[in-house]
Amino acid sequence: METREPVAFFLDRFGLSARNLEDTVSSAIARRADYADIYFELRTLQSLSLEDGIVKSAGQHVSQGAGVRVVAGDKTGYAHSDDVTIESLRIATRTAQAIAQHGGEPGSVAVRPAKLTHDLYHLKQSPSDVALDDKVELLNRIDVAARRQDSRIKNVLASVVAEHKIVVIASSAGFVVGDVQPLVRLNVTCIAEENGRREQGTYGGGGRVEYSYLLEDDRYLRFTRTAVEHALRNLHATEAPAGSMTVVLGPGWPGVLLHEAIGHGLEGDFNRKKVSAFSGLLGKQVASPLCTVVDDGTMANRRGSLNIDDEGTPTGRTVLIEKGILKGYLQDRLNARLMGMPLTGNGRRESFAHIPMPRMTNTFMLSGESTADEIIGSVDRGLYAAYFGGGQVDITNGKFVFSANEAYLIEGGKVTRPVKGATLIGNGPDVLTRISMVGNDLHLDEGIGTCGKDGQSVPVGVGLPTIRIDALTVGGTQAG
Amino acid sequence: MSKELLEGVAERLLAAAKRHGATAADVVVAESDALEVAVRLGGVEKLKQARQKHLGLRAFIGDRSAVTSSSDFSPEALEKLAADSCKLAAILAADPFSGLPETEDLATQIPELDLYDAGVAALSAEEAIDMARQGEQAALDADARITNSEGAECNASTARVLYASSGGFTGSYSSSGISLSVVPVASHNGAMQRDYWYSSQRHLADLENPAQIGKKAAQRALRRLDARQVRTCEVPVVFDPQMAAGLLHHLASAISGYALYKGTSFLVGKLGERIAPGFVTVVDDGTLPGRHGSKPFDGEGLATRRTMVIENGVLKSYLFDTYSARKLGSRSTGNASRSVGSSPHVSPTNFVLQAGSAAPEEIIGSVKAGLYVTELIGHGINGTTGDYSRGAVGLWIENGELAYPVEEITIAGNLLQMYAAIEMIGNDLDYRSSVIAPTVKIGKMTVAGN
Known part of the structure; x- marks a missing residue:
């Protein structure tokens, strides 16, 4: 997964220069606009899921693109494209600009790199980079633990979803800044059955954390136990x-x-x-x-x-x-x-x-x-x-x-x-x-x-x- | 991209998957153009335009499969997608029910279903803004108590979808959609109420007149003014057509093959049983020309069809794709639905509660004291048990007449009991979306208030 600084990463990926960013932001705000920005995004989403006792589905999804926004008064013009080139940014800018009146001062906006003031989720490894085998094993352990906890558990649906998002914002307020945003979530649903009555219980958790967070203090087992307990409790719930x-x-x-x-x-x-x-x-x-x-x-x-x-x-x-x-x-x-x-x-x-x-x-x-x-x-x-x-x-x-x-x-x-x-x-x-x-x-x-x-x-x-x-x-x- | 270009991309991707070890594969390619405009208090608030494309690959290695997707169509990206898909599939457990449909089940012809209107593609931003303005203005002009607005939106989009599989199917079709919605705010005695009305069609000419939409939205907001709570009670509940369509959505979820084999449906084991009175008939039909839920083939290349779901109150069929059908020893009903980034799942096509004979006024007139529901909020539906509890807004019925607006109440019951307690079905069926119903009266539900 990409570890370079996000701005350099996107410029390189799309063959753009810092000057291109400045030019696009400058031309976006050239009419009578109050504000303009470009948003670049690359998002990778990886998911693995278990049901019927086996890890049987997996997905990996990549989406990338850029959006140009022009704001004038309370009007917003927006255009986006999943092809990111100088030409596509130019077209997007022209489209987004349509909401602003002609006659502004053409000029140039200096767009300077800004530093992040927080560092809230600096990870050693993005959860989406953790070996798939480890995740398969985690899901299998959840299935075993849930069924072992109570024989009334008839099915277990569990999934682990990891997202890795890189974003960059180049703004007419004069800055360009980027962030790398990891996210992971573990979800456990248990189906319990007793005397023909079926109920389910769901629990889970995660955050912008290392994958190992799910394993610390047997957290995944606590999620599983809680899902089982919810399902079993529901079997005996009476009318509300x-x-x-x-x-x-x-x-x-x-x-x-x-x-x-x-x-x-x-x-x-x-x-x-x-x-x-x-x-x-x-x-x-x-x-x-x-x-x-x-x-x-x-x-x-x-x-x-x-x-x-x-x-x-x-x-x-x-x-x-x-x-x-x-x-x-x-x-x-x-x-x-x-x-x-x-x-x-x-x-x-x-x-x-x-x-x-x-x-x-x-x-x-x-x-x-x-x-x-x-x-x-x-x-x-x-x-x-x-x-x-x-x-x-x-x-x-x-x-x-x-x-x-x-x-x-x-x-x-x-x-x-x-x-x-x-x-x-x-x-x-x-x-x-x-x-x-x-x-x-x-x-x-x-x-x-x-x-x-x-x-x-x-x-x-x-x-x-x-x-x-x-x-x-x-x-x-x-x-x- | 042209149809030929899309086909070329799909072919390259299938070939790449094969090179990376896939024993079978299928591909979905989708591209769309969208225009969204919003107007508020007469001024343009938003203008958004975009062209998007996305493709997804499902690669099989024997009976293991994984799905990858990307918006990058470059040759290197396609190659990586194929490699990733095969790598992912290889780590999974073998699943004997997985696989492409049997070749003999694939659609052999692709019917023309009138899903595309070039007029929608040609709609300019100015025309869309003009329609939104007319809609909002009609709402603002309707009554002095319409004092504010969340605006009006007009959205136009066109899309082309292509599906190709190593099993020998390639098909594509174009579709369009146009919608206009108006959301006025009414106020009286210092309290505000918002409501909306909208029209959504595949063809521009079928769209409800903007001024009509605005007027109707205003009437809906106005009739909510000075709403109150009612005492907790058990009464008949009349669902307006939009809310009744919600009851049908819950039915569609419960008869999906996936909910059934997972055991998360309250209709497990009910096939062939009477679950509603004899005058209740529900049909799923993907072949209706020009409708929202129509498509010439499903997400696995099978022909769409007409399936009798409930006939004279008896549950006649579940809805399946290939995988969920195999899990339950049945056959696909042509209801595979496929978004680019996921394996197939089951969705209804045009899912319709057949109209009855009663006018809506007659249905309301049959209620001595009860609730006419016009909006429901929250997610209080338990698909596994059918338990139902939602926040409601509507009008209180007294002696067969709509008497006063009510809010901050809930309605609760169980879907199995609610379907069995359907007492009347209206004659007011309107194809405004893919899951539709006329007005429905349910004999008794719990209304919770103060």
């Missing part, structure tokens, strides 16, 4: 309750709540357009004083972290909510400029074929004072949700959902029997005001999150301490 009740969320992945309930609503684009339920609430109380929520792209080795965002801005730590008061939005260049707000390093895109927009990185709530036992013990009757599937939000009216995959009843201050998965639904601007206890046990998720917005998927992280929400609607089938 329906209606409004007290809900306790366990630590870690249930932080999906923050991502859906408030995170998207605080992205700059929705607030500039005033279509978010949070529009105009900066400085206002939107959560209980127990809540402080941050988005932090600078955490070493995490799935949601980046050294730079996809516009070349160093990532940062943005306080979204401090002691219940709304403090900040997540911005990309276009929206920060139009709102007169600082860049936060949240301009992200799925690939060279996509236009950047404000996106989250790792979004979590800081720990509070209570213990998990105190929180659960305070609830006479309610739901304890320990693990989630995905979620979704309607930005404009603030309604969000997320699906509890592992949930239990709380009866008399104790977690009792498991119930089936159910959707929880609430209202973003007021759900956090109903948080009455925050635990001292902040956990981040294991590294499995992918966020979709406007057709673009990017890896993200979430985190949460145990919290108590006084009322939330639980969408089970057992009314009353």
